[in-house]
Amino acid sequence: MENYIIEMLNITKKFPGIIANDNITLKLKKGEIHALLGENGAGKSTLMSVLFGLYQAEEGEIRKNGQVVKINNPNDANELGIGMVHQHFKLVEIFTVLENIILGVEPNTAGFLKKKEAREKVINLSEKYGLRVDPDELIEDITVGMQQRVEILKMLYRDNEILIFDEPTAVLTPQEIKEILQIMRDFAEEGKSILFITHKLNEIMEVADRCTVLRKGKCMGTVNINETSKEELSRMMVGRNITFSVHKDEVKTGDVTLSVKNLTVASKTHKNNAVKNVSFDVRGGEILCIAGIDGNGQTEFVNALTGLDKVSSGAIKLCGEDITKSSIRRRSILGMSHIPEDRHKYGLVLDYKLGQNLVLQRYWQKDFQKSGFIKFDAVREYAEKLIDEFDIRSSQGPDTIARSMSGGNQQKAIVAREIDKEPELLVAVQPTRGLDVGAIEYVHKQLVARRDAGKAVLLVSLELDEVMDVSDRILVMYEGEIVGELDPKIATVEELGLYMSGAKRDVVKEINDGGK
Amino acid sequence: MGENNQVVKNKFNLKRITHSKGFSSLTSALIAILLGLLFGLIVMIFAKPDSAWAGFKFIVLGGFKRIGDVFYFATPILMTGLSVGFAYKIGLFNIGASGQYTMGMFFALYVGFMFDLPGNSHWIVAVLAGMLGGMLWGFIPGFFKAFLNVNEVITSIMFNYIGMYLVDMWVQGSSVMYVATKTRTNYLPTDVQIPSLGIKGSNVNYGIVLAIAIGIILYIVLEKTTFGYELKATGYNKFASEYAGMKGKRNTIITMLIAGGLAGLGGAFAILAPSGIAGSSMTYEPINIIAPAGFNGIAVALLGNSHPIGTIFSSIFISHIQRGGTLASLVGFKPEIIDVVISVIIYFSAFAAIVSTAFGGIIKKFVGKKKIDDNSKHNINEDSLVEKSDNNIKGAE
Numbered sequence: 001m002e003n004y005i006i007e008m009l010n011i012t013k014k015f016p017g018i019i020a021n022d023n024i025t026l027k028l029k030k031g032e033i034h035a036l037l038g039e040n041g042a043g044k045s046t047l048m049s050v051l052f053g054l055y056q057a058e059e060g061e062i063r064k065n066g067q068v069v070k071i072n073n074p075n076d077a078n079e080l081g082i083g084m085v086h087q088h089f090k091l092v093e094i095f096t097v098l099e100n101i102i103l104g105v106e107p108n109t110a111g112f113l114k115k116k117e118a119r120e121k122v123i124n125l126s127e128k129y130g131l132r133v134d135p136d137e138l139i140e141d142i143t144v145g146m147q148q149r150v151e152i153l154k155m156l157y158r159d160n161e162i163l164i165f166d167e168p169t170a171v172l173t174p175q176e177i178k179e180i181l182q183i184m185r186d187f188a189e190e191g192k193s194i195l196f197i198t199h200k201l202n203e204i205m206e207v208a209d210r211c212t213v214l215r216k217g218k219c220m221g222t223v224n225i226n227e228t229s230k231e232e233l234s235r236m237m238v239g240r241n242i243t244f245s246v247h248k249d250e251v252k253t254g255d256v257t258l259s260v261k262n263l264t265v266a267s268k269t270h271k272n273n274a275v276k277n278v279s280f281d282v283r284g285g286e287i288l289c290i291a292g293i294d295g296n297g298q299t300e301f302v303n304a305l306t307g308l309d310k311v312s313s314g315a316i317k318l319c320g321e322d323i324t325k326s327s328i329r330r331r332s333i334l335g336m337s338h339i340p341e342d343r344h345k346y347g348l349v350l351d352y353k354l355g356q357n358l359v360l361q362r363y364w365q366k367d368f369q370k371s372g373f374i375k376f377d378a379v380r381e382y383a384e385k386l387i388d389e390f391d392i393r394s395s396q397g398p399d400t401i402a403r404s405m406s407g408g409n410q411q412k413a414i415v416a417r418e419i420d421k422e423p424e425l426l427v428a429v430q431p432t433r434g435l436d437v438g439a440i441e442y443v444h445k446q447l448v449a450r451r452d453a454g455k456a457v458l459l460v461s462l463e464l465d466e467v468m469d470v471s472d473r474i475l476v477m478y479e480g481e482i483v484g485e486l487d488p489k490i491a492t493v494e495e496l497g498l499y500m501s502g503a504k505r506d507v508v509k510e511i512n513d514g515g516k
Numbered sequence: 517m518g519e520n521n522q523v524v525k526n527k528f529n530l531k532r533i534t535h536s537k538g539f540s541s542l543t544s545a546l547i548a549i550l551l552g553l554l555f556g557l558i559v560m561i562f563a564k565p566d567s568a569w570a571g572f573k574f575i576v577l578g579g580f581k582r583i584g585d586v587f588y589f590a591t592p593i594l595m596t597g598l599s600v601g602f603a604y605k606i607g608l609f610n611i612g613a614s615g616q617y618t619m620g621m622f623f624a625l626y627v628g629f630m631f632d633l634p635g636n637s638h639w640i641v642a643v644l645a646g647m648l649g650g651m652l653w654g655f656i657p658g659f660f661k662a663f664l665n666v667n668e669v670i671t672s673i674m675f676n677y678i679g680m681y682l683v684d685m686w687v688q689g690s691s692v693m694y695v696a697t698k699t700r701t702n703y704l705p706t707d708v709q710i711p712s713l714g715i716k717g718s719n720v721n722y723g724i725v726l727a728i729a730i731g732i733i734l735y736i737v738l739e740k741t742t743f744g745y746e747l748k749a750t751g752y753n754k755f756a757s758e759y760a761g762m763k764g765k766r767n768t769i770i771t772m773l774i775a776g777g778l779a780g781l782g783g784a785f786a787i788l789a790p791s792g793i794a795g796s797s798m799t800y801e802p803i804n805i806i807a808p809a810g811f812n813g814i815a816v817a818l819l820g821n822s823h824p825i826g827t828i829f830s831s832i833f834i835s836h837i838q839r840g841g842t843l844a845s846l847v848g849f850k851p852e853i854i855d856v857v858i859s860v861i862i863y864f865s866a867f868a869a870i871v872s873t874a875f876g877g878i879i880k881k882f883v884g885k886k887k888i889d890d891n892s893k894h895n896i897n898e899d900s901l902v903e904k905s906d907n908n909i910k911g912a913e
Contacts, residue, residue, distance in 0.1 A: 308759065329761030338759070346759040351752045356745070360760040369742045 004066070005030040005193050006051070006082075006162055011060035013046055018395050020046040021057070024219040026212050028162070033184055033194045035204040035225075037237055038214035039436040040408020041393040044197045045087070047214070048164050051195075052084045053077040083155030084164040087407065087434075088344075089147050091139045097150050098122055098135035101157050118157075125156045129183055143295070145176040152183070163187060164195045169203060170434050174464060174497075175293070181207045199237070199436035201230045202465075213237050238438040246444045246469045249452065254284030256317075257425050257456035263314035265297075265304045265480075273312065274300035276480040282425065287447060287457040289471030289488075291464075293500050297480035298460050299341060302429050305458075306338045307331050308346075319424055332361055335424030339414055339431045341460075347414040348402045355383035355398030358417050390416035391442075407434045419446050426450050429460040444470050464493055478502045545819055545826070549833070552864030556857040563853045571844040575857065578840030584718025588789065590835035591723045592617070595782025596813025597831050598731055599650075601822035603775040605738060607751035608768065612657055612672025613779040614810025615679030616650040620780025621787045621800060621807075622683040623649030625701060628708040628788065629692050638708045643726075643784045650780015651773045653679055658772025662765035668772065676806050684802035694802070704797040709790040719792055723785035728828055730778070735824040747771060782809060 006028040013021040020043045028034050038044045049055045051062065053071040061068050064080055071077050077084075091100050098115065101122055107114045122135050131149040139147060148168060155163055165184070169177045184194055184207055196208060204211055205225060213220040213236040220236045235241060259281045267274035275297045282288045292298055303309035305316060307328040315324045318334050326334075340346035348357050359368050359379050368378050383398035392412045394400035402410060411434055418426065428447060432440040447470055450457050461467050467474060467488070474486040476499035483505035486496060498504040553576065560568040579586045596613040603610035610616075624646035633641055657671035687694050693701050710721040738744035749757040750767045758764050786809065791797045816834055820826030841854040 306759075327761065327763075328758065332761050340759060345753075345755045347756065349749050349753045349756045352749065360749070360756070363742050363745050372741045372743060374740060374742055374745060 003030055004028060005064065007063040007066075008047070008051060009061050009063065011047060011050055011057045011062075013043075013050055013055055013057045016395055019217050021050070022217045022219075023060070024214065024217075026219070026222070028193050028195060029210075030193050031188055031191045032209040033188050033196055033207050035208035035211040036195060036197045036214065037199060037201075037204060037211055037233060039199065039216075039237060039438050040412070040434075041216075041406050042214040042237075042436075043217040044214055045166060045406065048084065048166060048195065048197060051077070052082060052164065078158055078160070081159065081161040082164065083158060083160030083162070085148065085151040085155065085166060085168055087166040087170065089151055091147060091150060093140040094138060096136050096138055097133050097142070097146075097153075100139060100150055101135075101154050103154075105158060122153060122157065125153055129156070129186060130179075131156075131183065145172055145179075148172070148176075148180070161191070162193050162195070164197070166197045167199075167434065168196075169198065169200060174462070177203070201233055201437065204233065205230060215239060234437050237436070246448060248448055248472075251285045251452055251454070253286045254454050256281045257284050257319060258282040258458065259315075259317040260305070261315045261317075263301070263304065263316065264312045265300045265309065266312045267300065272480075274480050275304065277314070278477075278480075278482055279314075280475060280482065282456040282458050284424070284456050285451055285454045286472045287451050287459055287470055289459040289461060289467050289474045290477050291461065291467045291474050291496060291500060292477035294462055296477050298429070298477055300480075301477070302338075302341065302427060302460055306336065306427060332421075337418040337421045337423035337426045339418045339426070339428040341429040341433075343407075343410055343414055343433075348410060350401075350403040352402055353398060354387070354392070354394055354400045354402055354405065354413060355379050357402050357413060358383045358386050358398075360417065361421070386413075386416040386420060389420075391439075392416060408436060408439060411435055412439060415443055415446065419450065423450075423455065425456045425458060427458045427460070430462065431459070432461075432463070432466060440466075464496065467496065468493060476500055478505070545821065545830070548819070548864050552860060555864060556860050559857050559860060560849070560853070564849060567847040567849070570847045571849045571854075574843040574846065575837060575840040575854070578843035579836035581843075582718065582839050584713070584715035584720040586832060586836045586839050587724045588718055588720040589838060590831045591721075591727050591789075592782040592786040592809045593812045593816050593834060594724070594727045594731065594828060594831035595785060596779050596809050597816030597820060597827040598727075598734060598813075598824060599654075599775045599778035599782070600813045601817035601820060601824065601827050602734060602738075602778060603771055604817060604822045605751055606747045606767070606771040607754070608658075608661070608668050608771055608775070610654070610657075610672060610772070610775045610779075611669050611814070612653065612675050612679075612810070613775070613782075613813045614807045615672065615676035616653040616776040616779035617783040617786075617807050617809050617813075618676075618683050619653040619679045619776075619783065620646035620650035621783030622686065623780070624784035624787050625687070625693060625704070625800065628704045629690075629702070633707075635707060636711075638705075639710050639788055642708050642788055643710070643781065646784025646788075647777045647781045650783065651777040653780070654772040654774070654776015655769065658769040658776075661772070662768040676810065680804065680806050684804055687800065687802045699803070700799040700801045703791075703795065703799070704788070706790075706797075708788060709797055710785065710788045712790045717792065719789050721789050723789060727781075727785065730781070731824045731828045734778075738824065779810065779813070782813075783807070 004027045008024065008026045011021050011024045012019070024043070024047055026036070026047065036044050036047070046055060050057045051071065053073045053076050056072070062071060063069065069080060071080065092103065095103070098119055102118045107118050119135055125131070126133055131153055133142075133146055133149050133153065139150065168180055172180060181203060184196065188194055196204070198204060208225050210222055210224055211228070211233065212222040213233065215237060223233070223236075231241070261279050263275060263278045264273050265275035278301065280288070290298060290301070300309065304311045307326065311324055315322060317323065318331065318336060321334060323331050323334065344350060349360065356379070359382065362368055363374060368375055368382070380398050386392065387394075387397060390412050393409050394405050402413070405413070415431055426447070431447070432443050435443065444466075447457050447459065451472070459466075459471060471488055474488055474491070474496065475482050476484040476486065476496065478500065479502065483502070484499040485506070486499070556575065557568065557572045560571055564571070596617055599613045599616065600610050624642045627642040627645040628638070631638070631641065653675055657668045657675060660666040660671045661668045687701060695702050710723050712719070712721045713725075738748065746757070746762050747767055747770075749760070750762060750764050754764050757767075787798050787800060789798050812834065816831045817827055819834070820828070820830035837858055841858050844854050845851060
């Protein structure tokens with residue numbers, strides 16, 4: 001008999017209107033990296049929540065080292081040595097790194113914290129595994145990548161031996177992804193067992209030993225990675241063949257849709273400008289991609305472009321109209337759509353129903369209101385249309401509270417809303433973040449469809465594959481400046497990487513002026 | 517007892533009703549009230565064991581004998597309750613309802629004394645002036661919040677004091693309004709008093725009718741119009757509403773204007789109510805005390821779950837308890853004890869949200885269990901699932 005540390009046998013978990021897990025069996029060997037693959041809404045997070053004690057399964061049992069165990073809450077899971085890094089981190093923003101790590105298991109004598117001891121242990125752990133953090137920094141001041149390291153240290157501090165990573169790479173830069181994958185390998189070598197939830201096939205092929213695939217709540221089987229291929233995995237996951245490359249026909253570019261001239265945006269965190277003297281045009285019928293490592297001014301640039309933040313100097317023209325100081329509503333009416341980077345902060349009103357969210361920018365239009373009263377039937381009809389077209393999965397259709405939907409489906413709802421506005425210019429920031437391959441393929445197709453319709457698309461992405469596959473033209477942003485313009489048909493990923501890291505730069509200004 | 521009947525009725529339809537969202541807020545409010553009453557009884561037993569039960573009966577049932585008064589006293593707290601609840605829906609805590617109420621009252625008084633208008637138009641103009649006064653006092657904290665990002669709680673608390681002292685000063689400085697020997701305002705002319713509803717021995721007047729109508733209008737505005745959609749979106753997530761092109765700053769100011777106007781109307785309704793004694797009227801005593809109506813409004817809004825319709829019922833309930841409480845003095849309870857008991861009841865009622873998770877959950881679980889026993893084990897335990905999804909736990913992924 002094989003040595004399984006965790007066995008989840010015949011797990012069934014139902015929600016109103018949906019069977020999230022239907023008779024799923026997952027066996028985790030000691031010291032392996034076991035990937036859990038599935039589309040958005042396939043039941044991966046639910047299954048892990050059952051293991052972590054957040055949900056109780058209606059049927060099935062969990063065994064640890066062959067013994068049946070009952071996990072009623074995360075504390076039980078913790079006692080069994082199960083730790084989890086959630087997709088959305090669970091950290092106290094105003095606490096320091098150290099305080100967050102010891103939260104809940106604070107070492108103390110008679111109620112007084114023994115921080116010194118804890119600090120030593122944290123520093124030891126962080127040195128041992130190369131998890132660089134400063135114990136005294138506040139969570140709100142550190143990067144997403146560092147926050148994730150804090151979450152990992154939390155598990156290590158609790159001496160967990162079964163580590164669940166819920167889409168750990170979704171929010172990381174390419175370099176950070178490399179680091180985290182290496183860290184996972186180190187853990188496995190040390191005998192820790194890892195459950196790795198993801199829908200990035202490359203990462204699975206790179207680090208995992210075995211992979212269990214879920215589709216629509218059902219288990220499609222477990223395969224050994226060295227006996228399978230990306231294509232086979234994706235077929236198991238979505239039930240059809242997926243094309244990894246994006247098919248694009250030649251399209252003649254039209255007139256200039258968006259023109260950015262010498263745009264400078266002040267930074268909110270430091271004295272320097274976040275965006276420095278950026279100029280470029282986007283024409284109808286092209287997908288222009290702004291590539292770059294996270295934090296090089298893309299967010300500030302997009303906020304200024306879409307009207308969320310003020311411009312320091314420079315000018316923005318959309319379809320011939322100067323919109324540098326226009327309201328967001330005016331930009332929207334002129335034909336700007338915006339898929340925001342942070343879907344929870346900007347993209348959705350989480351406490352509103354899905355239907356209400358789908359008309360977030362259009363509720364005031366004639367189709368949806370009559371003399372100030374919302375036409376609920378029209379909203380519902382429209383929502384059902386989008387849900388159908390974009391395959392947005394939720395438990396109660398238009399009446400689902402957005403907060404209760406899975407991250408991928410929330411993203412799909414935003415994409416649906418923004419694309420269905422039929423914009424002249426679609427500003428898509430990380431539009432496929434958190435989506436599975438099937439949904440990514442769909443979103444990419446939609447972006448290309450906008451382009452084929454002769455409209456402009458401005459894509460801001462951190463994913464190198466996406467940058468190379470989808471765009472017609474690439475601008476690389478480094479420290480707030482455009483440092484290079486590349487043609488994805490000619491350029492290589494390595495070259496792109498050099499520009500992104502600031503190792504190489506062109507004088508791009510002339511190119512832009514030439515285009516004008 | 518009214519509440520008991522409702523509980524029984526709810527049990528009757530429990531299975532169907534537990535699925536509705538309104539159910540949990542209704543049950544929690546009812547259970548909170550029952551707990552509050554129970555605790556109030558205990559306090560009374562400690563205070564005066566002999567007549568505790570008799571006094572308690574007065575508190576619970578006494579109001580039914582004075583329906584007119586119940587509605588009369590409900591009017592101002594209904595308006596301040598609507599004010600607090602409305603602002604809360606948009607994510608603002610309007611603790612300044614007292615100041616707005618006082619300001620509204622002063623504006624109404626001013627029109628009552630200083631203007632001479634024919635017939636019904638006099639009281640109507642006075643009521644509108646009261647609304648205007650409240651709106652002014654709501655506008656300022658709203659403006660500070662929107663453009664200077666000053667927390668509305670701090671400004672509106674300060675404006676409670678500023679409003680109260682200003683009004684007291686203005687009232688005392690006017691020989692037309694103020695009777696120095698009696699330290700109160702003069703009697704208002706009859707034509708500026710709101711017409712009575714004609715219930716004998718009570719001051720109940722058209723104010724309550726208007727107040728309830730306003731509550732219903734607020735409900736419609738919040739739930740059915742684009743304006744309400746926009747305001748609520750701003751309250752839930754100001755970033756997303758800004759992203760969607762809504763004007764957050766404008767909405768904050770409009771919200772505080774409306775909230776202030778509602779509280780101001782409360783003040784006008786209170787001071788312009790007709791007096792049962794011919795030739796007299798309601799009066800205001802400028803004695804440097806912040807109007808309690810504003811704070812009662814917070815309790816009313818909490819008990820009503822900030823929902824306009826819920827607020828209508830909760831204001832009537834609280835008024836009912838208060839009226840009954842005054843009757844308890846008939847069996848020898850000191851007014852202070854009655855105040856304590858009423859406070860306890862309101863206090864418990866304010867716990868509605870907590871009670872909801874504790875007791876509401878137990879009730880739903882109970883129903884859920886029964887269902888499992890009834891059906892085979894393979895059926896889904898729907899009720900407990902509803903509860904889970906109510907708790908906003910992330911759904912299926």
